[in-house]
Amino acid sequence: MRYSIFSLARAAFSGHKNWQRTWRDVSPKDHYDVVIIGGGGHGLATAWFLASEYGISNVAVLEKGWIGSGNAGRNTTIIRSNYGLPGNTGFYELSMKLWERMEQDLNYNTMVSQRGVINLYHSDAQRDAYARRGNTMRINGIDAELLDLAAVKKMMPFLNFDNARFPVQGGLLQRRGGTARHDAVVWGYAHAASALGVDIIQNCEVTGFSRDATGRVTGVETSRGTIGAGKVGMAVAGSSSRVAAMAGLRLPIESHVLQAFVSEAIKPLIPNVMTFGAGHFYVSQSDKGGLVFGGDIDGYNSYAQRGNMPVMEDVCEGGMALMPMIGRVRLLRQWGGIMDMSMDGSPIIDRTPVDGLYLNAGWCYGGFKATPGSGLVFAHLLARDELHKEAARFRLDRFRRGAMIDEKGVGAQPNLH
Amino acid sequence: MITSQPNRLASGGLIDRSAPLNFRFDGKTFAGFQGDTLASALIANGVKLVGRSFKYHRPRGILTAGSEEPNALVELRTGARREPNTKATTAELYDGLEAASQNRWPSLRHDLMAVNQLFASIFVAGFYYKTFMWPAKFWEAVYEPAIRRAAGLGRAAGAADPDHYDKAWAHCDVLIAGSGPAGLAAALAAGRSGARVILCEEDFLLGGRLLADGGTIDGMPAAEWVSRTLAELATLPDVRIMNRTTLFGVYDGGTYGAIERVNDHLPSPPEHQVRQRLWRIVAKRCVVAAGAIERPIVFAGNDTPGVMMASAMRTYVARYSATPAKRIALFTNNEDGWRTVEAALGAGLQIAAVVDARPDVSAAHRALAAKAGFAVLNGFVSGVDGGKDGVKKISISLAGGARAEVETDGLAVSGGWNPAVGLTSYHRGRPKWQDDISAFVPDGAPPGMEAAGAANGAFGLGACLRQGFAAGAAAAQSAGRDGNAGAPPVADDEAFSLTPLWHVAGKGKAFVDYQHDVTAADIELAQREGFESVEHLKRYTTLGMATDQGKTSNVAGLAIMAAVSGKSIPETGTTIYRPPYVPVAIGAFAGQHRDENFHATRLTPSHHWAAEQGAVFVDTGLWKRAQWYPRAGEKDWLETVIREVKAVRGGVGFCDVSTLGKIDVHGPDAGAFLDRVYINTFSNLAVGKARYGLMLREDGMVYDDGTTSRLAEDHYFLTTTTAKAGPVMQHLEFCRQVLFPELNVQLTSVSDQWAQFSIAGPKTRDLLREIVDPAEDLSNEAFPFMGARKVSLRGGIGARLFRISFSGEMAFEISVPARYGDALVRNLMLAGKQFGVTPYGTEALGVMRIEKGHVAGPELNGTTTAADLGLGKMMSTRKDFIGRVMAGREALAARDRQVVVGIKATDSARRLRSGAHVIPKGEIPGPANDQGYITSVCFSPTLDQWIGLALVERGRDRIGEIVHAHDPLRGEDYDVELCNPVFYDPDGGRQRG
Amino acid sequence: MRIVCPFCGERELGEFTYLGDAKPVRPAAGASEDEVFDYVYLRDNIAGAMSEYWYHGGGCRAWLKITRNTLTHEISSVEPAAGVGARQVAR
């Protein structure tokens, strides 16, 4: 059923009794050309691109819980392509371009809002680092502006400019950056992929891999039986190591908890997405009115999906330092997601040493913005058995070769990325 | 003109009639009493309409009397103290309180946004996902701004919060949430057992439901029992009662979060006091006696002002002497709802009728009805007639199928009680369904936590007391306190009979989540569209995501979902419960850490002297460092820095470098230890000598650099960069304790012990001779380049001298004990006057290091190897060291790596900027020919032009090549020449001279 | 989280810094690039009880080997690193 204001109006007359399921409710078939493990944004996007771009629609997406129950539904909804290193820059811009057409692609309003993302700087050294990054972006055809203090004051007069411990000096702005409605991205891909014949199977947990005599993966064992597959793609960020272990693989990944927070809904206060450069704090305001904010990971391996107080306090300290007007705004909810923290802070999209098994992992805390791009390049890899040119550096063997993509420059210490 | 309080009873209640207070709501002045909440005072003044809903802007009244309130949200206070979304039901009244309704325009009574109700048939759950997609550009320009303005609730202040907050720690054996009968009984038992007890109560009064419902405990009225209990608890030295304090979260290891509203009951905090305090409470055991929340029944018109929870209705009557209605109707499915009838009658109010969903109303209740002259109807309320002025009439579907109508101005609703399962579920434990009370009760509580009383599904007063007491005693005992807990308080148990009823089907909007305008029909739609999982339901309809966190709506919502999807309620399950239990001000989480106190500040030993000189300071990590020392008449910082550099290169200057990390490395294996952490060798360094060292991370990238001196056979003095002082210390301790425990070495940070200054320039020795004991020989022969030793200073103090140079000049670094640092600079100034001694800041320091081609922070960026920095030859091939193997990986040895090289503009007048990229000359910039970037730049007074360092592909093989500096961000493009990074004195003759 | 430092007693999380999995052992001098790669980059990333290194940098500066469940954050043992304090460790 096509969605529009007209279909809504028509439905209103019938008391909304005629709406159908957003995605089909199906039982798993015996065999698919491609089985994707993980019904998050990346898995569903991969399925949609397989069907829409690569003509492969005999595809199942297996989700152990309900779709979008992992990080797709726990993130802070930011989209941007302001990366500085080869490998990341082109890929995230590919993703950004796909965001810009997502609603029309999917016939689903994912509320992509290009309200601007600004990274504030507080020192000459930070300014220089952002200048380097912004110039990289421009050289790659991505919009970037280096704002001075006056421009930041004009754009965000509510920041603490007067008595700050680390005064704001300026910022790197990507106007095309912004936010999108995270759940809608999941539902939109599910809706569109399902319409193209993709089977979305919830409450279906993968418990192992079927392998043939050569060791090739031929399918997956699940809580709903064995499902055969020509190829199996993993898109289970947060659980990558656990699923990979079923195939005997060890990954350059640690699982860490990242907390996020939302305030009570208030009338529009913050126009864009901001990151504080002198503390761990970033924020945007949702269309519903809540300030959505976060900071650093808690810093220790965790699968618990919940965090502790020191980080919560640290984040709020950053928020108050940056804009003391939020002191009386109340924090409404606190939650945590499991991040696939890779050893260089960048993702991995590649074949694995196991035939027939493909990996999409290591998104650290940046997976949401990558959703459409990740879907496209992973679909490309699954369909063509070759790396997409914009994801050619996300290889699994880059660590062994020494070709890390380390934006932060902190090395093989995941909790510092 | 202050209105009278028409709906205030003449006597009774827990308000202080001798303390009248004035307040304003939406600009109108009212009167109330000490002991009121804003809600109770509004009720006493006959105000029924207090807010508008989120989506449809429907008129709303007060629903509850506690922190579960979804409707009565106001903007409290004004100006910078304005607090949006404040629950009138928990806001304590104070004299002069100002509140305004929110989310309405232009006024609460005449809210034009209520036009949304006309489109209600379109604005169903999730409608926005299906439209607003065309044209694509319209989202940011048209649709989204309109939605954002319409959404949201109250307005934040928009100005810096003028109040202060702080944070504190507390420790106890037994932490108790709630001061109702279970909580107080738990405190008694634990306290008597000798436990250290903290009891948190969110209300300003202690007693919980006893405050409104009374009862008899130990043969005395509940109020008397409460005051006796509090008196006994006050005699126990380690029992601490914290009212106005909400326990909002439970974290690992028995750490709990609580928010104390220290001064929210006053217009503004007294001087030196905070508004709120965040508590981190560490408790061995926790008893959750947080009570239960009465749940609504979903029926058409259930959001009309004047429809109120039955327990809230009697709270207002009994506790506040405020009457929400004159002629009350009750809609109940359980026995407890009838208590509201008793309370109302006791206060002299009329009962219009009782609609009881249960067929078997007790004879006692029927007798009461007969006596008081009201009807008891077996059936359901199916409609409400009324509007913003309140309820006028209710329609009833009688059990037999007939309909009835009853005129009333206030409908009390009781759908049963839900235990407050928040705290017990915050570690992702899922509450379990208990059939006899048709409610979820705690299960899977965090370690050390136990629920008691109503929070545990025990609704009888006697049971609450028994459970609370037992839980308190058990908690004390498991915390190792086994004193005599004495006898538990005793009370009878009321009958509890309930017939589950969630939703009365019928025409008209029936609200589940009042604040977010989620109706029963929305839930049915969500199910139809496949959003059956409760988490999907929540996200698709926004059920339970409002400021009340669904305290009144979640269970009803999932019960309706269970019904339409043909599952049981426990099969349907609950969503994940997430802290905080009540919304908490962000300012409280930040506490003292805002403005200049966001982070601590570190000052160097010469800071106050530098401030006296008018130095401009720069933040370097937590340090304040002198960036330059302006003099009168200098037009800008550049002029100042040029003067400082010239003074050093032509005479002598000094700079405080105390911020460098300093580590004493002691022990017989100190040399062997350093050999393993540095790429070069230190075990063969002679005593009295210094050496530059480079450390890698285990992944082969450069970690840090610095100079390390050997002061004795078994004592090295290691320095780190300012930025890495802490991390390097941690890394070295890891090497000492974990990687190389067999080495006999000891590490101590001495960063703060020594005031360290670089003294540089051709007249350095002249200046030092003024300071150093004449017996010390500073000649090149006696104290050559890279010499390091202790010396005596004139006037009798000891110091350390290091013949090292960052500037490229003849230079020493001198260390004195930190409390002499101030005296040292003053002595240097005095003694150096004859040589024109000049203090210089970090900027001049940076200029001279670039002139000299020394790498620093911008080049040591964590992605460069020793070879990239031109220091590959330092890597010893004769020993193992951290990072050696990984540094050899193929991509790190690749020919096309970006390496450090010098740059200078071909146009000597051209200013350079860091962050510009390097592109081959004549090519159009693109990802394929982006060959590097400029890392550090300065104006070199020595060369009289801007120079810099850059990381450029094969840079060292391209010396002399003209390349293009491309800086689109700043709109600059210019040619630069790649050159030797050592611009100044490449032979090093000056520093060795 | 609370960690019972064997020297200082129970302390709050903020005093400690996390390093990571304590199972990988640094290969001896002369190890191959593959062995060192495995040590530096590959992780079991256990969901369950895991042995890991923590540093009591905000206290006594001891490195600790802690067994902690990554699903629940429950700590089941804390022991000092081999070379804590003046412990004699054989070469």
Next chain:
Amino acid sequence: MAEISWISRGPLEHVLVVGAYGARDVAPGISLTEVRNFDLIQVMARRGKGAELANAAKARFGVAAPDAPKAVSASDVTLIWSGPDQFLVLSKGGKHAIDILSQAFSQSASLSDQSHARALISVTGAKARAMLAKLSSLDLHPASFPIGAAAATSIDHTGVNLWRGNDRPDGQPVFNLLVFASFAVSLWHTMLDAAAEYGVDIGFLEELA
């Protein structure tokens, strides 16, 4: 030749204002006293020399060095545990200075002078615990932190050594804090903020009592 003089200036000298601070309508609940001059030596046992160091310490100071988080006092010295097999020697000028102690412990320990690396602040008064609860995560209840208890801990993310001295004659507890010199001004302000509501009495001593 210029006149050279070595005036010792402690880190708090420019910010400590003797007298009352904060709330005035109450009797001061907090007294803060800085001690400006002292010798402070960090002593760390060398590998396998823990017992030897203990003996040498006993011989030198007449008391056993603490092997648990405690502070022990002898006539002219306080030994404060600072970590496994290490302690701080706090004394009044001269007698236990680094050069002297280095001789005494040369066989068994590594020593570093910290005399100038720290500021020493003593906190006392009826509200001392309430104030410290805002700064320190430790449980300072008398049963948990009795006289002589010591801790290496953190305040405002910065390392401190905290120990409880003998009670004041009026029975109020005394908490001593050694804080890093470069952080001292910042922590001093933090302490004043925490103490202000209770009323503060500020003073200093030139030498350790």
